[in-house]
Amino acid sequence: MTSAGHNFERGRLLLEMMERIRAFEEQACLAAERDKLVLGAIHPSIGQEAVAAGIMHNLLKDDILLSTHRGHGHTLAKGASSLAMMRELLGREGGCCGGKGGSMHIADFDVGMLGANGVVGANITIAAGAAHAIKLLGDNRIVVDIFGDGAINRGPFLEGMNWAVVFKLPILFICEDNQYSATTRTSSMTAGDGAAARAVSLGMQSTTVDGNDVEAIADTMADIAARLRAGGPPELLHAKTYRRTGHTSFDPATYRPANEATEEEKKNDPIKRQRAILLAAGMSEAEIQSLHENAQKEMIDVLKKATDTPFPANETAFQDVQDIGSPMVEAY
Amino acid sequence: MPKLSYRDASLAAVQHSMREDQTVWCVGEDLGRGGVFGQYKGLREEFGEERISDAPISEAAIMGAAFGAAMIGTRPIVEMRFSDFALCATDELVNQIAKARFMFGGQSRAPMVIRKPMGLWRSSAAQHSQSLESWYAHIPGLVVVCPGTPQDNYSMLMAAIACDDPVVYLEHKGIWDIEGEVDFSKKYEFGKAKIRREGSDVTIVSWSNTANLAVEAAEALSGQGVNAEVIDLRSLWPWDKEAVLQSVAKTGHLVVAHESVAVGGFGAEIVATVAEKAGHTLKGPVRRLGAPRSLVSYAPNLEDMLRVTSEMIVTAAQETLEKAN
Numbered sequence: 001m002t003s004a005g006h007n008f009e010r011g012r013l014l015l016e017m018m019e020r021i022r023a024f025e026e027q028a029c030l031a032a033e034r035d036k037l038v039l040g041a042i043h044p045s046i047g048q049e050a051v052a053a054g055i056m057h058n059l060l061k062d063d064i065l066l067s068t069h070r071g072h073g074h075t076l077a078k079g080a081s082s083l084a085m086m087r088e089l090l091g092r093e094g095g096c097c098g099g100k101g102g103s104m105h106i107a108d109f110d111v112g113m114l115g116a117n118g119v120v121g122a123n124i125t126i127a128a129g130a131a132h133a134i135k136l137l138g139d140n141r142i143v144v145d146i147f148g149d150g151a152i153n154r155g156p157f158l159e160g161m162n163w164a165v166v167f168k169l170p171i172l173f174i175c176e177d178n179q180y181s182a183t184t185r186t187s188s189m190t191a192g193d194g195a196a197a198r199a200v201s202l203g204m205q206s207t208t209v210d211g212n213d214v215e216a217i218a219d220t221m222a223d224i225a226a227r228l229r230a231g232g233p234p235e236l237l238h239a240k241t242y243r244r245t246g247h248t249s250f251d252p253a254t255y256r257p258a259n260e261a262t263e264e265e266k267k268n269d270p271i272k273r274q275r276a277i278l279l280a281a282g283m284s285e286a287e288i289q290s291l292h293e294n295a296q297k298e299m300i301d302v303l304k305k306a307t308d309t310p311f312p313a314n315e316t317a318f319q320d321v322q323d324i325g326s327p328m329v330e331a332y
Numbered sequence: 333m334p335k336l337s338y339r340d341a342s343l344a345a346v347q348h349s350m351r352e353d354q355t356v357w358c359v360g361e362d363l364g365r366g367g368v369f370g371q372y373k374g375l376r377e378e379f380g381e382e383r384i385s386d387a388p389i390s391e392a393a394i395m396g397a398a399f400g401a402a403m404i405g406t407r408p409i410v411e412m413r414f415s416d417f418a419l420c421a422t423d424e425l426v427n428q429i430a431k432a433r434f435m436f437g438g439q440s441r442a443p444m445v446i447r448k449p450m451g452l453w454r455s456s457a458a459q460h461s462q463s464l465e466s467w468y469a470h471i472p473g474l475v476v477v478c479p480g481t482p483q484d485n486y487s488m489l490m491a492a493i494a495c496d497d498p499v500v501y502l503e504h505k506g507i508w509d510i511e512g513e514v515d516f517s518k519k520y521e522f523g524k525a526k527i528r529r530e531g532s533d534v535t536i537v538s539w540s541n542t543a544n545l546a547v548e549a550a551e552a553l554s555g556q557g558v559n560a561e562v563i564d565l566r567s568l569w570p571w572d573k574e575a576v577l578q579s580v581a582k583t584g585h586l587v588v589a590h591e592s593v594a595v596g597g598f599g600a601e602i603v604a605t606v607a608e609k610a611g612h613t614l615k616g617p618v619r620r621l622g623a624p625r626s627l628v629s630y631a632p633n634l635e636d637m638l639r640v641t642s643e644m645i646v647t648a649a650q651e652t653l654e655k656a657n
Contacts, residue, residue, distance in 0.1 A: 129400025
């Protein structure tokens, strides 16, 4: 049971962020399908925006985030520039990663976002290591690592979580459960009771939250962040949501019932749910509409600017490989 | 100048680096008790359990966690125990560590040393004996080094710890006990080979323990009136093309010798480079020595079937000289 009534301003910010993420990804999908400007795969998180907005609302700029191949929302919510992100998706100069990473490797170290990852589950051990360094250096940042439900069947899930518990690291593992592992239903390929139960078996505190309820996620995360900042042990948060698109923007998702996504949208769209909460708490329809329109306008503009940006200079293909034995001097 | 074993030279390098730089720390299985080969002995007592950190038998987590820690301001020394076990952390090394700086457009660095003791070690069989240096040389983003002497295991490890790139540091576990004088003031420059023995008749290029065998071979050849030059490459990426090309220009004869499997080995890269740049100056056929493409056995006689020996290097040198144009 949640209500924005107790914190109207937070509720507005959460909706605003979800609207921005949705608008960004809608434009990214248009850029891919309509404009043929996104040449590689993109993995939209449409329908999953509540996790990004609710979690990042409670993180500081210096806190560390690691994410997945489906990480646009997390990155935007952590504070990355929408324009730099769109340029990255289009492989352009001025992209977050200079056009070298694309959607799957989006990162913005200036806002503590240490990278999406093209390998499922790979960030779990890396995130544990970031938390390990924070402990060694004696500073008080916290680390959040988001992975999907498919990742819990990879080895790094066990190795990284065990590591975090053994070394008592300031990290929150979030399983953003959208119910699909690429194009297969995760439940059909997963033994036992899933992420939370596995975390509990390692002695880790584990919380389950409605992954489409942004207010509940923000409340839960506020409590977890406070515990971690006070030196608490690592925790896991299981947020069940739903992936409305296919695995990639090009995947028609014919492997699931035709009406499954539309039914989910009707019942559980996190943006619609938050609008209803804010309306009930007294926000005007006009203001809610303006949040939507502002987000749309921002992202339409961002796509236009990104489209007008040149591709990176050819020689950057050889830059930032390594200092010693760099291809800039060793190229044949 | 102290006389140190190959093992203790590495230990001194870690100790000296950790004294100088508080962000250097070591992580791996059994480090607290000194490491499986004793190469961390006494460091726990000096630096404590946070900086000489034990780890669960979780190679992927050791490698991945060290990488995460490297990206935010520490300099981890990762101990993989045996190079064979590092294969459990291949994604972390190849897909993550080697690629991060490039993939993120230069936003990150991974200043870390990945120690992987490699090579034949009596009767350790197929999963504790491999030399896979050529694999790593194939991966953009990695520096790959193979020290073969106590001096190099000091100077090269100091340089690797100070390096901002990830360095795959391949010590040979068959030579932990060899001793030599170590000058702590001697600096190593990546990509600079060492001429272990000067000569004018034939060039022998090698690295790691096989470079020691090449020096023995050169001594035997000198008894036969053959003056061999031995080049210890020391690092495979980058590797010292100039030293090899200059030597071959002088001798006109090339032997490349390594312990790892010959097929697809780094020796092929050296031979191809010499063929491209100086093939017209060769006076005899190139000889390339490496292990047959078979697996290391447990039984000592079978193990020896895969071993490149100093006698084989002598024979190879004689062959290229006999078949001179």
